[in-house]
Amino acid sequence: MFEGNLSPTEVLVCQNRSCRKLGAVKVLVAFQALPVPGVTVTGSQCLGQCGNGPMVLVLPEQVWYSRVHPDEVPAVVERHLRGGQAIASMIYRKVKQ
Ligand code: FES
Structure with missing residues (x-):
């Protein structure tokens, strides 16, 4: 996916x-x-996944990251936002609908 x-x-x-x-x-x-050209970063309202935060949602592909630590952000920026590859080990797969 x-x-x-x-x-x-x-x-x-x-x-x-x-x-x-x-x-x-x-x-x-x-x-x-x-900052990454073409990518908007927004502080959002509750994403409906409380207790697993900090929650980060990358759109439009809807990749969720949970329990994100500030130290992990550079890797997300470099590999996912710039490199186009989601970081599998950080992905949150139990999204509550
Ligand atoms: S407070 Fe609900 S997902 Fe962040």
């Missing part, structure tokens, strides 16, 4: 209460510090 080259255009970083308690502000700041 996540094979091949991805072309992300938007990154949502949940900034709602549960994710903020788990460090989502620093994750958002880390993404904002590494």
Whole structure:
């Protein structure tokens, strides 16, 4: 499902209460510090996956990352946003509908 080259255009970083308690502000700041042309980074409302945060959703391919640490953000930016390859080991697969 996540094979091949991805072309992300938007990154949502949940900034709602549960994710903020788990460090989502620093994750958002880390993404904002590494801007990628053509990719918008937005602090979002609750993404409906509370307790697994900080949650990050990459669109349009809908790749979810959970428990993202600020130190992991450069790898996401380099490999996924710039390189077009999702980081399999960080993907959150139990998305609650
Ligand atoms: S508070 Fe972040 S997913 Fe709900």
